[in-house]
Amino acid sequence: MNMLTLFIFIPALFGLLILVLPDNLKQTFKYITLAATLIQLALGIYLYLNFKTGAEFAGINHEQQFQFVQKLPWISLNLGNAGRMQVDYFVGIDGISVLMLVMTAVVMVIAVLASWEIKRNLKGFFALFLMLDMAVAGVFCALDFFLFYLFYELMLLPLYFLIGMWGGVRREYAAIKFFLYTLFGSVFMLLIMVGLYLSVTDPGTGNHTFNLISMMNPANYSEGSVFSLTSHQMLFGIPARVLGFTVIFIAFAIKVPVVPLHTWLPDAHVEAPTPVSIILAGVLLKVGGYGIIRICMGIFPEVAMSGAFWLGLLGVISIIYGALNALAQRDLKRLIAYSSVSHMGFVLLGLASLTAEGVSGAMMQMVSHGFLSSMLFFLVGIIYERVHDRDIYNFRGLATTMPQYTTFVMIAFFASLGLPGFSAFVAEAFTLAGTFKSELVPHWMAVCGSVGILLSAAYFLWTLQRMFFGKELLKGGESWKQSLTGLKVREKLALFPLAVLALALGVMPSLVFGKINDSVLALIEFTKQVVR
Amino acid sequence: MSLITVMFYLMAVIAIGSALYVAASKNLVRSVFMFFATLFALAGLYVLSLADFVAVTQVVVYVGGILVLILFAFMLSGRESLAVLAQQTNRLIAVNKLPAMLVALAFFGSLAYVFFNAHIDDAAWLQDAVASQKVFTPQDVTINHLGVNLMTTYLLPFEVISILLLMALVGAAHLSRKEAEA
């Protein structure tokens, strides 16, 4: 059995199990889900440990360099004159995806631990949760565009229901906003996907193919096809490849999210229940970044290079805009949501630079943000669960009431604001270094990006000062004080590994860089080659 | 223009005019009495077409019998029928009457069309009758001949009608009976 296939479908299996179990066993559902995610985590660690590095395992545009590959014919239709429609079940990982998988597995476990607070309709919740888990895992493994798209869309559905049914007061609004935003992006992506399919032929069989890796090779584009590199077709007065890049980029930029396509995120995060916020921030945003690397840059490298300035600009705007917005918030969850916008701006900036440092930094930032935002949302969830309030002005001096909690908050905050020793520092520093080094984006962007680091210190420290320090003063008075109990074992179990991971990645960045380096170098080399 | 012609037009105008009044009037009593005028004028027209016996019968039966019957019925039916009449609008051409008027006019139109196009005066049998002296002349005495014919040629219809009249008489009497015992 292929490890990746197992990795993807373990959650689905357990999800089915939950669906068939009778309702009176509903107390066991969370344990079943936890078991599923733990098995997935074990598989993820196995994948990580057995992932071979070296230039011959770089992946990116060489199919044989991918690892844990499984390729099965899936849909094969004879379309007469139009040839055969061929869709493969094609999964495999390279350096770019392996860390995303491990991170997903970790975040999922944390999210399950955060799901203890869910009280209503447990069967539905956990079934949808596992479905989401499967879809996310699938997205990171799929090497067939059709399969990728399938999983990509499959993520939407459970999320919509998870936000819309278990969310906060304005959950319907948030859910529909999220859904429409994402759908808006992916629907147009579908068109480009079909266009690519019709342009690309499998060199082996001569059929059109959805194979992502075939799409990366300019030689596979049939002469005169829409997206062919040599034929310079125009669509609506824009070069077709630029249009294709733009459309797919918008789809992923919504996910990342990039200003000005970000407004779904604060609402969705604020309204979603804690586990869903964790998954949203921890994993879903990374799908955007991953998609930009794998698809936007993989398939349209020359557009990515020529448009690097604009990507970088969007990144810088996201960094500063998100940080300034976070500064204006008084809802803790919303503040963290905007900080996500700011932090994910670094990802875009790093990717735009198309240097080894920048892309590695962006990857690191994604992993780091995955852990840190999970931690932050988990922490917000704890306080919200206890007093059902998260307005920063309603708390004061929490450090006295909940010292351990405050310690974790401080770790999470300082790690997020890029304190050296934590993962975000390495990520942000090298993202900026790559940006400065890049010849594609102007130098001043790196300097502007670093302002984001300053602002992140401002809003996190302000929150710390306002909410955790000072004399104890709670809006709810004595009853709140009673509710604000110390951390439970389960919560510590969730927070501690995250803190350790953030620290470990900061002290030993090679845990990440060691695995991704070859792939990143291959990606950079590949983009240069195509342009040449 | 001969006197006969004048008389004809006079009678025709009276007949049609009074009939129109009957049709247009809201007042039942007036229309009933105007109906007299029509009937008389018709009797005049019968005379002009040399059927004096029929004209006399017309006057006797209709004017003497039927109209009296109608007046009786009208009076017996009480005030409600008058009330219904009072509700009707006074306009000559009321909208709700329009379909009826249109149908009537259409009928008239079609009839007139047929009559004009039939050229009835040139019909073969009429020419025959004129040629074989079968046409009445004003000097003829018709009543004898009529009586003979009724009793000979038309005996069967005559008898049938008398039985019919009897039945009608019985029926009318039965219907008009008080329903006390019913």
Next chain:
Amino acid sequence: MITLTHYLLVSAALFSIGLYVILSKRNAIQILIGIELMLNAAILNLVAFGKFDKINNGGQSFALFAIVLAAATTAVALAIVLNVYRRYKTIDPDKINQLKD
């Protein structure tokens, strides 16, 4: 010269007027009058044509029959009208739309 056509036209006019009365009036008695008008129009035709039948007197004889029958029908009709009135307290034919009570 008064021709047959003149008579026919007069009778047609009367017939039409009778028709109109039948259609438009909301009173059974007036409708009866309309019927009488139409009958009279028919009789006028019989009489007019009867002028050309001196031997058999067909027209005039049937005119007489018709007049008599008209009298009979009128009598029956008026009896019915009275009954109807007794039962429905109206003689508007529109409102008498039930076959059974």
Next chain:
Amino acid sequence: MTSTSPHIDTVVVTCTLLAAGLPLVASAVNFLLPAKTGKASGWLSVLAILGSLAFAGIVFNKVWNAGEWSVQQEWFTIGNTKVYGGLLFNNLSALMLLLVSAIALPVHIYSTAYIKPAEQNRYFTYLSFFCFSMLALVVVNNLVMLYAFWELVGFSSYLLIGFWFTRDNAVKANKKAFIINRIGDIGLLSAIIILFVQYHTFDLAALFGHNGLVFNSSIHDGVWVAATNQLPSVWQFTAFAGIFLAVAAKSAQFPLHTWLPDAMEGPTSVSALIHAATMVAAGVFLLCRVYPLFNTTELDILAIVGCFTAFMAATIALTQNDLKRILAYSTISQLGYMIMAMGIDAYASSLFHLVTHAFFKSLLFLCAGVIIHEVQHIKDEHQLDIDPQNILYMGGLRKKMPVTFIATVVGCLALVGLPLTSGYLSKDSILIQAFEWAEAKAWYYKILPVSILLTSGLTAFYVARLIFKVFFGEFKLKEILPDINLHVSDGSLAYRLPLILLALCSLFPLFSLNPFLYEHAWLFKGFLPVDHLARENVYHTIVPAVVNIMSVFVVYWAYAVYIQQRKLVFTQNSFLFRLSYHHWYIDTFYQQVIVKAVMAFSRALFWFDRQVIDGLIHSFTSAGKFLAGLSAWADRYLVDGFLLLITQVVKGIGSFFRSFQGGKVQYYLYSMLILILTLFIIKILI
């Protein structure tokens, strides 16, 4: 371990690692231990720092004047760049290592008494962590690690300033400190990135060593050329600006100095270690490390800023009433001296002053701590509503606290720069070189040494004011509350021992056997460039004489003002007084203009986000809804309407025909007649 130098010495490397590592271990142990450990954690940290000091001594012994060498180990690889973790050994790192641990030890001992046992666990967790960061900062060999520890130092300072986190002022102060330091950090980060892109390495030795990469790069025609890369020359200046920001933030130079006075909200022992001796000196240390990068213009800028800061801080210190704030501004002022010294190429003097200042300023802070501690006692005992740090409430303490008094006087003399103290040596060396430096330049460069001389006079005044207010005269509280009983004393050995130690270190013998000639100080010689000028001009005699005479005069003036109560000082409502009292309104300016503007801007952006971007989205939604409504309307009234029309027609026809069967006789008649007519007409027409 790979080495870049033949003089590899594993003993030195091990000792260095131990020296830096022991506090980390202590910190980690304290962090993991339960909070109740109390004094035990204090002694654990003291032991750790004692160990550090010992190992630092060994390292110093081996490394001092033994050339420059480094060891490194690959840390991680990113792209084609290998990032190393390593240690750099030269006189600077050896000296700093020793200095930090030497100052830290007395402060640690002092803290075991100063901090309540219940809070010691947390306190020593932070303090040891600070020591670790600081010690590591001075020995690392590359810019990435330098930056990392640079920021960790700031972070531990944040923790320590906000140690009493229930005090609002403390947490506001630590936030401010961290954010201002962050400004410096991003400057440093930008500079590091620029240097990395330009030279493709982070290695300090390779970059700034003799014949290093920086040495071999130059600026031609607006292009900054290095062996590895070239950039527009503006980026060279940006790199300088970034480093300057970093230095200004860490060493509290104008315009980023405002955090340091506020940082006095932290425990006094912390102020003594971090905000007087070590962390604030990190800026100067950084300047030393990257010194070859700067060109003349940039050095001039440094000199001017340093001089201005020194002057400004000294004027502010004149009127402050808070004991610790006076010392804080004095620290800023002295740091200004050091920065200026760097700017005027008096590299060795700057470091010399750094070391001497570290000793006497931490001594002064510890003294202040003792005084404040005692006043706090009085306050707690009598439930008074006073500020224990306000010097206006003090007075006459010299008899009650003799050790503290003597220690303070030693510290103050060193600060003023009177002979026989270490301060005399270092400060005079700076002043003399300032004059020498101005000599060779245009006349207006003379403003610099003159104003620094003036600053020296101001220093003498505020120091004298402090001494007289605190130790002479009568205890002021006694005048207000006559029945107060004062058990004021020097405190336990844990208080006295550090004071004595540091006071001894503030005297001349530690640095030079000749108390009047700074050139003879071993420390000064250790940093002397080979081609340094010998003692050859008149300044070497005149300047010390002028300074000392002026100082003595000023001290007497202060004596006249504060003890003999003569009105010789400017009035308290003059503009100058208010300017000084309100810290030149710089803080007010930042708060009112910059912070408010940023907050307003962020709120405006949030409004923009909610109203404009979301509004746009919403208007899209509304447009969509409108279209949907339109189509729904069309669906209902046009499409459905058509169907409805058909049904209506059918129904109409139906009811039309039904009406014929409605039991209405006349309708039957109608239909019959119409039928006949129709037939008739058809017959006619056909």
